[in-house]
Amino acid sequence: MHVIPQPNHVIPTQGSFELTNATVIVAEGAAMAKAEQLASWLRPATGFRLPIQPATESTSTIALVLREPRLPSEAYELAVAPGRIQLTAASEAGLFYAGQTLRQLLPVEIFDQDHHAMDWTIPCVHITDAPRFGWRGAHLDVARHFMPMAFLKKFVDGLALHKYNVFHLHLTEDQGWRIQIKKYPLLTELGAWRETTRTGHERDADRSFDNKRHGGFYTADQLRELVAYAAARHITIVPEIEMPGHAQAAIAAHPELGNVPEELDVMPNWGISKHVFNAEEGTILFLQDVLAEVLDIFPGKYIHIGGDECPKDEWKSSPKMQARIKELGLGDEYELQSYFIRRMDTWLGARGRVLVGWDEILEGGLADSATVMSWRGEAGGIAAARAGHDVVMAPNTYTYFDYLQSVDKASEPLAIGGFLPLETVHGYEPIPKELTPQEASHVLGTQFQLWTEYMPVPEHVEYMTYPRACALAEVAWSMQSRPSYADFLQRLAVHEARLDKLGMKRRRTI
Numbered sequence: 392m393h394v395i396p397q398p399n400h401v402i403p404t405q406g407s408f409e410l411t412n413a414t415v416i417v418a419e420g421a422a423m424a425k426a427e428q429l430a431s432w433l434r435p436a437t438g439f440r441l442p443i444q445p446a447t448e449s450t451s452t453i454a455l456v457l458r459e460p461r462l463p464s465e466a467y468e469l470a471v472a473p474g475r476i477q478l479t480a481a482s483e484a485g486l487f488y489a490g491q492t493l494r495q496l497l498p499v500e501i502f503d504q505d506h507h508a509m510d511w512t513i514p515c516v517h518i519t520d521a522p523r524f525g526w527r528g529a530h531l532d533v534a535r536h537f538m539p540m541a542f543l544k545k546f547v548d549g550l551a552l553h554k555y556n557v558f559h560l561h562l563t564e565d566q567g568w569r570i571q572i573k574k575y576p577l578l579t580e581l582g583a584w585r586e587t588t589r590t591g592h593e594r595d596a597d598r599s600f601d602n603k604r605h606g607g608f609y610t611a612d613q614l615r616e617l618v619a620y621a622a623a624r625h626i627t628i629v630p631e632i633e634m635p636g637h638a639q640a641a642i643a644a645h646p647e648l649g650n651v652p653e654e655l656d657v658m659p660n661w662g663i664s665k666h667v668f669n670a671e672e673g674t675i676l677f678l679q680d681v682l683a684e685v686l687d688i689f690p691g692k693y694i695h696i697g698g699d700e701c702p703k704d705e706w707k708s709s710p711k712m713q714a715r716i717k718e719l720g721l722g723d724e725y726e727l728q729s730y731f732i733r734r735m736d737t738w739l740g741a742r743g744r745v746l747v748g749w750d751e752i753l754e755g756g757l758a759d760s761a762t763v764m765s766w767r768g769e770a771g772g773i774a775a776a777r778a779g780h781d782v783v784m785a786p787n788t789y790t791y792f793d794y795l796q797s798v799d800k801a802s803e804p805l806a807i808g809g810f811l812p813l814e815t816v817h818g819y820e821p822i823p824k825e826l827t828p829q830e831a832s833h834v835l836g837t838q839f840q841l842w843t844e845y846m847p848v849p850e851h852v853e854y855m856t857y858p859r860a861c862a863l864a865e866v867a868w869s870m871q872s873r874p875s876y877a878d879f880l881q882r883l884a885v886h887e888a889r890l891d892k893l894g895m896k897r898r899r900t901i
């Protein structure tokens with residue numbers, strides 16, 4: 392059995408199940424949609440159009456049973472016996488994960504997009520499975536480089552295969568604004584396009600540019616469609632609108648949101664812009680208008696407001712911002728940033744949502760209801776969990792998939808730097824040893840990050856994603872006492888054939 396992520400309890404039993412064109416899928420009610428999904432996964436390679444019925448006399452059945460309230464919401468049981476497979480769960484998500492596991496019990500050819508004439512045999516087994524963490528996430532930056540919608544759907548399919556359930560979509564940056572906001576069309580008319588882009592590494596001495604216009608954005612309707620596509624695969628999209636830093640594209644479109652009189656471009660090079668939003672009341676209200684449209688598109692509980700890497704130079708030299716600090720009775724620029732984030736926290740809370748921010752939101756005082764995403768190592772996550780806040784562990788040293796996959800830089804495509812090999816990802820433990828069990832209960836889970844400065848096209852994103860995403864799936868889903876890295880590699884050797892058949896442009900491990 393070569394399933395990734397490794398299921399928790401696997402008991403092999405006698406015999407096997409033959410999938411044939413006489414197999415009937417048995418489902419009713421809310422399980423119907425999951426049965427249809429399963430049938431659609433089995434159809435291309437087998438050519439079977441398996442009927443879905445509430446009951447059957449057939450001696451070859453795959454039954455989806457949606458009950459068992461004793462199972463946690465994403466858990467499932469999968470029993471394969473000669474003549475009958477049963478998927479059991481308390482929720483549609485559980486049935487979906489049972490189906491994903493079942494796909495991986497079949498010969499790898501099941502992932503072919505073309506018909507194969509062969510025996511579709513599944514060895515009998517009894518699996519009981521449930522995720523370790525409720526937040527199994529993937530972050531993708533579509534702002535540094537715009538990614539086509541078709542790729543975002545393919546990316547979601549890849550996440551679903553590995554039982555991820557959060558897609559963190561990084562929509563705004565210094566280098567581009569990618570979400571249509573109907574009240575402020577200039578954000579995309581101007582902010583979604585840059586006239587030129589840095590070539591080579593930002594640290595290279597030779598500072599050249601490609602002189603090509605780059606950009607694009609997603610309409611509200613396209614994003615709604617993506618939300619529905621992800622939801623059908625039990626993935627929630629967490630949208631990120633960066634503030635008060637990483638905002639140069641928005642300021643280029645709306646200079647009144649910035650701090651300096653000169654006109655700004657959408658940023659053509661990488662690194663952190665020192666041009667940030669001002670903290671005037673009008674800017675806060677503008678961004679709340681933006682968020683109102685964001686909430687209308689993305690129904691999930693969590694809304695990410697960035698909060699990272701906001702240089703304070705402009706606020707320090709701006710008489711208006713200094714006056715604002717005094718007027719609000721604040722101590723310094725960090726407290727002003729904290730005030731800014733708190734305003735968003737209160738606003739989101741009043742609308743039933745939860746603010747998520749990168750760990751810099753701890754500086755100057757953490758907003759009451761904020762969830763912290765710990766990226767500069769684990770310290771921010773530890774501090775936030777100790778203060779009773781929920782935390783998502785996203786430390787750069789284990790989860791930054793923009794880092795190099797080999798020490799041999801010359802053999803790899805241009806990357807930001809760092810070194811994050813597969814084994815390090817697989818060995819990650821998201822619960823820091825320093826935390827008590829009570830504090831550790833605030834760790835919602837973990838996610839990988841794809842920052843796309845040096846990933847201009849989808850194929851390159853996939854190269855940085857796979858197989859590291861397979862390894863982090865095991866960290867996020869499987870029990871803490873998961874099988875060894877050597878065991879993972881054995882399963883991966885088979886699993887990579889599945890990725891290939893799905894057209895994922897992975898990095899080769901061998």
Ligand code: ACM
Binds near residue numbers: 699700749766
């Ligand atoms: C980050 O990498 N600036 C969150």
